[in-house]
Amino acid sequence: MxxxxxxxxxxxxxxxxxxxxxxxxxxxxxxxxxMTGGLILDIHGQAHPERWIELGYTLSKTSLNSGIFSASCSSISHLASQLVNVSSETLVAGNRSLGKYIEEQNNSYVCVPSPSNPSPNNGSYYSGGYITKTYGSRSSGTVDAIQLELPQWVRAAEERPRFCKALARAVMKFWQTNYCSQYNHEFLPC
Structure with a gap:
């Protein structure tokens, strides 16, 4: 299933x-x-030849490649609506993006989208599937969602513990930077 x-x-x-x-x-x-708000991370594995970490916001590859997209039409649209002075590009592929915070953890972790790779260009890319589309805030609600498609090498036994810790730190940084002004959750400290 x-x-x-x-x-x-x-x-x-x-x-x-x-x-x-x-x-x-x-x-x-x-x-x-x-929930009164929050973030769902839908984590999967992929075997694309690029070996990068793909972050799906329900924005198409074409949109990311063109650089013309709106986070208000993505699975993080609620976040975008709360951060009115922060551009879509900054949230999805810029200095406040999950991709930036993951890449900061280790130079080997390459993300799309991120400041270093704002779009997949001709590479493989999953934009977000059923869970991100259905349970993210794209069409309504206050719960955002991001699909993470992980390459095999970060899921391998020798890298997995390091990557899990790095991902946890990156998610916390993304949360603290973007959500703490909106929520005061007992589970995720601000």
């Missing part, structure tokens, strides 16, 4: 897979309904 798809595609008509999909989506729906 692939939860990052609609029910039919995710479960192949297998009743047990359909049930698992329904339970997972039910959990996400309930959790989101109980």
């Amino acid at each position: 692939d939860a990052n798809r609609g029910k039919e595609e995710a479960s192949f008509g297998i009743p047990q897979a359909e049930h698992a999909w329904e339970e997972y989506m039910g959990f996400l729906t309930t959790a989101k309904s109980q």
